[in-house]
Amino acid sequence: MNLKNKNEYGFLLDMDGVLYRGKELIEGAHEFINTLLDRDIRFLFLTNNSSPTPKDLKVKLKKYGLEVEERHFYTCAMATVDFLSLNKPESTAYVIGEGGILTALYEAGYGITSNDPDYVIVAEGRTLNYESLEMAQNMILKGAHLIATNLDETCPTEGGYRPGCGALVASLEKATGKKAYSVGKPSPFMMRAARKKLNLKTAQTIMIGDTMETDIKGAVELGFNSILVLSGNTSDLDLIHYPYKPRFVYKNLGGINLNELFDELDRDIRYVDEETE
Missing domain, CATH: 3.40.50.1000 (HAD superfamily/HAD-like)
Known part of the structure; x- marks a missing residue:
């Protein structure tokens, strides 16, 4: 060859x-x-997709017959942590999201809090409620920076589509008058x-x-x-x-x-x- x-x-x-x-x-x-x-x-x-970790993705691709390593993945959750590391190491964040973004933040040593965080991070998740949006809105109005792991407006599912990270971010931008910084593609x-x-x-x-x-x-x-x-x-x-x-x-x-x-x-x-x- x-x-x-x-x-x-x-x-x-x-x-x-x-x-x-x-x-x-x-x-x-x-x-x-x-x-x-x-x-x-x-x-x-x-x-x-900020929800899966590299290990999750490795297992997923193995089910398709693709044998790759965790080092072959770079998610928007990982990119978000890299962004924070360059701009404000040892900062704190309030997170609307689950799975991969929480794991990436914990592994990098970032504090996750609802008490005057430096950042509000919006990622994928299925546990959103109005209370979390209200809390995020007031944190942003008090000075927390709004970060989006991505601005995808919809996410495909087996049953069709669900609102994506971008749709949630748009509601916070409208409610606060603040523009999010998006890390993902x-x-x-x-x-x-x-x-x-x-x-x-x-x-x-x-x-x-x-x-x-x-x-x-x-x-x-x-x-x-x-x-x-x-x-x-x-x-x-x-x-x-x-x-x-x-x-x-x-x-x-x-x-x-x-x-x-x-x-x-x-x-x-x-x-x-x-x-x-």
Whole structure:
């Protein structure tokens, strides 16, 4: 097998709509991920779902037949903790959310409190009540900073959809007049942090996703190479509605030939190098 990867490209991959849809693994996903593992190509799965931990996600993908490690995941919950660590270490937070965000905060040593927190963090969860929104509103009005793990307005479920983190954040923004800072895709913070975790340069980074508003928009704004797969939320007919475009479009992961992809990217890099000499 020809193992071309001369410029050491690496991948950031969305999950739902790229690897699987519902309970079904998408065509080509198993072979693509195994090829990355076999060829020791760096990659991270990026998800705007703050509820699962990396261990949860590892177990989930194993059920689809994908054997990966916890180090291969970077969630918006993890990115939120990284954001806090850079901006205000040892701070406190009031959290609307559960699971992954609470675990990430506890493991990083952050205090979770309802007594004058530094931050109000809104994440995914199914235990929201009006009292928690009221408490969060008053904390923000007293000076707590509003942080969103992501701004996805809806979340897919087996029975349809439920309001996403972005819908909850919008209600607090309206009630307080304060704008939230969002950490998840397409935020430059999360996507740049993911690139740095893989020790990749901008030109070496390839984002694969199925959603134009998050995966592709974030990649375009940061100068990453971008691949849209049509196995999820976006069809090829949808592309006319966006002022930005992905670098490549494939039906699914099975349509990506890595050697051909790397060759084309190498040609782009050589062209840029020649133009700047």
